[in-house]
Amino acid sequence: MTREKPKNLWRSRWGFILAATGSAVGLGNIWKFPYITGEYGGGAFVLMYLACILAIGIPVMMTEIALGRRGRGSPIDAIGRVVRENGGNPLWKVVGGMGMLCGFLILSFYVVVAGWAFAYTWKMLDGSLAATSVEALGGVFEAHNADPWQLGGWSVLVALLTLWIVAKGVQQGVERSVRWMMPGLAVMLLALVGYALSSGSFRAGFDFLFHFDASKITGEALLAALGHAFFTLSLASGAILTYGSYIPDGQSIARTAFLVAICDTCVALLAGLAIFPIIFANGMNPSAGPGLIFISLPLAFQQMPFGTAFGVLFFAMVSIAALTSAIGMIEATVAYLNEKHGISRFKGAVASGSVLLVISLLAMLSFNLMSDWTPLGKNFFDWLDYLTSRWMMPLGGIFMAILAGYVLRSEIMRDELGLAPGGYALWLLMVRYVSPVLILMVFLHALGWLLFDPVMQWHWVLSFIMALAGLGEMKRARVRQVFLSR
Numbered sequence: 470m471t472r473e474k475p476k477n478l479w480r481s482r483w484g485f486i487l488a489a490t491g492s493a494v495g496l497g498n499i500w501k502f503p504y505i506t507g508e509y510g511g512g513a514f515v516l517m518y519l520a521c522i523l524a525i526g527i528p529v530m531m532t533e534i535a536l537g538r539r540g541r542g543s544p545i546d547a548i549g550r551v552v553r554e555n556g557g558n559p560l561w562k563v564v565g566g567m568g569m570l571c572g573f574l575i576l577s578f579y580v581v582v583a584g585w586a587f588a589y590t591w592k593m594l595d596g597s598l599a600a601t602s603v604e605a606l607g608g609v610f611e612a613h614n615a616d617p618w619q620l621g622g623w624s625v626l627v628a629l630l631t632l633w634i635v636a637k638g639v640q641q642g643v644e645r646s647v648r649w650m651m652p653g654l655a656v657m658l659l660a661l662v663g664y665a666l667s668s669g670s671f672r673a674g675f676d677f678l679f680h681f682d683a684s685k686i687t688g689e690a691l692l693a694a695l696g697h698a699f700f701t702l703s704l705a706s707g708a709i710l711t712y713g714s715y716i717p718d719g720q721s722i723a724r725t726a727f728l729v730a731i732c733d734t735c736v737a738l739l740a741g742l743a744i745f746p747i748i749f750a751n752g753m754n755p756s757a758g759p760g761l762i763f764i765s766l767p768l769a770f771q772q773m774p775f776g777t778a779f780g781v782l783f784f785a786m787v788s789i790a791a792l793t794s795a796i797g798m799i800e801a802t803v804a805y806l807n808e809k810h811g812i813s814r815f816k817g818a819v820a821s822g823s824v825l826l827v828i829s830l831l832a833m834l835s836f837n838l839m840s841d842w843t844p845l846g847k848n849f850f851d852w853l854d855y856l857t858s859r860w861m862m863p864l865g866g867i868f869m870a871i872l873a874g875y876v877l878r879s880e881i882m883r884d885e886l887g888l889a890p891g892g893y894a895l896w897l898l899m900v901r902y903v904s905p906v907l908i909l910m911v912f913l914h915a916l917g918w919l920l921f922d923p924v925m926q927w928h929w930v931l932s933f934i935m936a937l938a939g940l941g942e943m944k945r946a947r948v949r950q951v952f953l954s955r
């Protein structure tokens with residue numbers, strides 16, 4: 470079967486790396502990672518998170534890139550083509566469709582949080598954050614959210630900027646913007662870490678992030694780490710697969726995926742190393758929750774020399790990180806409309822943007838006019854977050870792992886990944902056994918099951934048996950490879 474010719478390609482090898490890192494590095498790294506690390510107690514959580522990135526994040530990311538490049542298209546088309554090449558069931562396209570929908574739904578609440586970052590860059594400058602207590606700054610945050618015009622205005626600005634960049638195309642829009650935004654982000658982050666180093670509390674921040682306390686390893690923390698690994702690497706939401714479809718043949722998928730994951734992890738750790746010393750230097754609580762960067766940090770900025778400058782730098786950095794992630798979330802939809810239905814990228818961006826605005830309007834209103842509308846105890850914003858990160862992403866991940874690990878003929882992935890026998894066997898072990906079992910745990914958790922409940926002990930036994938089976942498989946795959954390469 471002849472392979473689909475790519476319609477778009479990155480201009481350079483760095484195109485994918487920068488765009489995928491741009492999509493991976495976002496609010497998840499700078500807003501969510503520090504506060505959940507704070508909530509789950511520091512070093513032990515960081516260790517579990519790193520293990521999840523290695524064991525699941527990187528193998529699933531490699532799978533997505535390989536599926537994208539093999540099928541050369543948006544998630545639905547790419548998966549459809551790869552499955553056709555394999556002579557399989559076209560229903561697998563639904564997994565691609567779900568990824569696209571997931572990216573789209575994440576974007577509809579992500580623009581609200583990104584809007585906070587944009588608004589806070591401005592508020593830092595105009596003096597609205599000059600309050601001197603956590604309560605007063607909490608009041609500023611609440612007042613911002615209670616005003617639909619303010620909250621909506623900033624969110625719409627983020628949505629329009631994102632759509633404008635995506636409408637301009639892969640090379641002219643996405644690649645060009647990430648090319649300056651990502652180095653800019655790195656410089657800002659290093660400047661903030663540099664400040665944190667001189668704040669006198671760097672050691673306390675460092676210890677908090679890296680001091681390992683085994684008693685903090687709990688089932689709940691492990692599952693939070695796993696869910697976050699998915700979110701932070703932008704897995705199963707269309708972005709990586711679509712960006713992967715623009716990678717030229719011959720570029721190493723494994724090396725690229727490792728590089729993106731390493732950059733993403735470094736940014737999360739550096740963000741922690743920038744934020745916690747500032748929090749400790751000002752005697753604040755590291756487990757302040759989602760308000761950590763919007764309530765505690767502005768107060769810390771008030772109390773430090775050149776605080777306004779550092780505050781502006783910090784929120785500008787969060788805004789850029791959020792924007793490059795937002796681009797990734799909608800790229801799959803615009804690419805799909807363009808490739809499948811011949812709709813120009815501009816019209817595709819306008820059409821998907823209109824639907825996006827309606828859904829995100831509901832997400833914005835859940836902080837004010839619709840705050841009383843809480844079916845099953847969650848407002849609309851929380852529902853979007855819950856459905857996408859707790860269900861759609863892990864579900865997409867498990868299906869992608871099953872597709873690549875069990876359904877597709879082994880030559881397809883082996884050919885596309887281009888790995889040495891040992892590397893291929895390791896990848897196979899991860900997508901066949903480790904990822905599905907661990908992702909299954911996320912589901913059980915989402916269903917409210919307690920991991921360490923006595924009833925759940927059988928689950929550990931199952932994981933152990935699967936791991937043993939995996940090791941056996943790895944050995945067999947190695948033997949097969951040795952024979953095949955003869």
Ligand code: PFF
Nearest residue numbers: 493495496497701703706708
């Ligand atoms: N990885 C992004 C973050 O950490 O903020 C979130 C994200 C981006 C999720 C793109 C999904 C996506 F398609």
